[in-house]
Amino acid sequence: MRNVLSSVGVLMISVALLAGCSETDKPSEPVSTTEQTSTPESTAAEIDVVAAEEVAPLVVEITAHVSLRSDRRLMVEGESNLPDETLVQIIVEREISSVRWRERTRIGDGEFAAGPFGPGSGLPDGGYIVQVEVSEGSVQPEAVQARIGQEGQLLAGELVNQSRHGLGQVATYSRRFLVGSEPRQTRDQVEVLESPGR
Secondary structure (H helix, E strand, O other): OHHHHHHHHHHHHHHHHHHHHHHHHHHHHHHHHHHHHHHHHHHHHHHHHHHHHHOOOEEOOEEEEEEEOOOOOEEEEEEEOOOOOOEEEEEEEEOOOOOEEEEEEEOEOOEEEEEEEOOOOOOOOEEEEEEEEEOOHHHOOHHHHHHHOOOOOOEEOOOEEEOOOOOOEEEEEEEEEEEOOOOOOOOOOOEEEOOOOO
16 A cells, blocks of 8 residues: 555646746746847847947038129039038028028039029129038938938038037038139139129
8 A cells, every 4th residue: 555655646746847847948938038039129230230349430522613604693503522412502602692592402423403592684793602511410300311411420621510400410502703804802712703704
């Protein structure tokens, strides 16, 4: 009888151990699943960090050329290494009166053009300033933001400065020129535009 009882006791202990083992095995399955799902997430985060580090600053280059039409209104054309579709504003200002004409345009194939600038009667003789201003990163198309940064933080070079509105960095190119049929005496390097046909 003792042998039977001891056999039953051993059998019950074995069953309890087996049941305990099967219960402890079950929690280990979700743990391994959690480990598998966390690995791709960390990899994706690492890829994002690496991609952000690979974008080098863009040293901005802008040049502009001005020409006077036969009606004495001004055309502005130029080149830039900024991405296609970058929004820029072209401003022509008369020095003596601070009267301004402006036009928004986009860069395409590394070039931009705007105009004509000036009143219908034509630009009076005198000094003028042409400016090419790159709009803030927040208003640029997504593809442009990806290259220059949402706040223009990837812009670099002599033309780059802080936005007047505190919206990050922008780039501004400025050039002075004179309109008139007679060259004026001036100490600085300035282009003199004469009206065609005179």
